Amino acid sequence: MIVRITRSRFLRQLTLSILGLVCALTFAACGGESPTATVGNPAGGTGEAATTLRVGTEPAFPPFESQGTDGNLEGFSIDLMNAVAEEAGVQVEFQSLPFDGLVPALQAGTIDAAISSMTITAERAQAISFSRPYFKAGLAIAVQDDSSDVTSLDSLRNKKIAVQLGTTGAQEAQKIEGAQVRSFDSAPLALQELANGNVDAVINDAPVTLYAIKSGNIPGIKVAGTLLTEEYYGIALPKNSPNAEKINTALNTLLTNGKYNEIYQKWFGSEPPTLPEAAPI
Numbered sequence: 001m002i003v004r005i006t007r008s009r010f011l012r013q014l015t016l017s018i019l020g021l022v023c024a025l026t027f028a029a030c031g032g033e034s035p036t037a038t039v040g041n042p043a044g045g046t047g048e049a050a051t052t053l054r055v056g057t058e059p060a061f062p063p064f065e066s067q068g069t070d071g072n073l074e075g076f077s078i079d080l081m082n083a084v085a086e087e088a089g090v091q092v093e094f095q096s097l098p099f100d101g102l103v104p105a106l107q108a109g110t111i112d113a114a115i116s117s118m119t120i121t122a123e124r125a126q127a128i129s130f131s132r133p134y135f136k137a138g139l140a141i142a143v144q145d146d147s148s149d150v151t152s153l154d155s156l157r158n159k160k161i162a163v164q165l166g167t168t169g170a171q172e173a174q175k176i177e178g179a180q181v182r183s184f185d186s187a188p189l190a191l192q193e194l195a196n197g198n199v200d201a202v203i204n205d206a207p208v209t210l211y212a213i214k215s216g217n218i219p220g221i222k223v224a225g226t227l228l229t230e231e232y233y234g235i236a237l238p239k240n241s242p243n244a245e246k247i248n249t250a251l252n253t254l255l256t257n258g259k260y261n262e263i264y265q266k267w268f269g270s271e272p273p274t275l276p277e278a279a280p281i
């Protein structure tokens with residue numbers, strides 16, 4: 001059974017508009033150049049390589065992408081995307097979008113790329129393209145601190161599970177027999193539902209759940225069991241993107257010249273694992 005709990009479309013649009021306005025004002029206040037000077041590629045995959053990349057992200061996924069207290073975007077992915085752009089000699093203009101709106105926006109050509117901890121999956125690769133993998137992650141089950149009966153996916157049968165809409169965690173939850181799956185617009189909202197005691201578990205990307213616990217953002221929860229899956233994040237691009245080669249070359253350079261290591265250390269405080277050249281999908 002799937003219960004979709006989500007804000008009304010109106011509220012969602014309103015939130016996004018406000019977010020957009022705040023971003024625009026923050027940008028103007030910082031004396032940045034006009035963000036409207038975009039030479040994007042409205043047709044999606046077939047035009048010229050862009051000099052300004054419009055990059056979509058859902059900034060509610062710390063420590064990868066989030067909005068800092070000053071309203072600016074921050075996180076591992078934001079630093080990495082800025083480094084990729086610098087290396088490739090292009091500008092970046094970030095756009096905040098709901099996670100489940102990123103693939104449609106790439107297909108419609110309203111953004112040139114998305115960096116949003118998006119797992120490279122065979123299903124998504126039919127609709128869009130991905131860069132080479134830039135991060136190794138996986139799913140984890142989160143439960144309340146005092147819970148002891150959830151140890152694996154199997155033990156989640158007939159339980160209430162909160163997930164983020166359109167994610168690999170949501171897909172995994174939907175495979176579980178008898179589970180009541182509740183979908184939320186963001187991972188923090190799903191984790192909060194668990195902290196409030198309204199669900200038995202959350203299936204979400206392990207690094208994000210671990211960060212929420214460590215940072216004290218969501219108190220009273222813990223990770224049950226270890227990583228459920230091995231997943232690789234890629235920069236999402238429209239099919240036949242004219243920017244794909246530039247982005248991949250830049251990523252490869254950053255992975256070998258120490259810059260990737262530096263950004264990884266900054267956000268995760270450890271050495272990065274070695275990444276495969278392609279995701280095993």
Ligand code: GLN
Binds near residue numbers: 058116117120
């Ligand atoms: N890695 C997960 C996915 O691709 C979740 C990503 C996210 O919520 N930003 O579905």
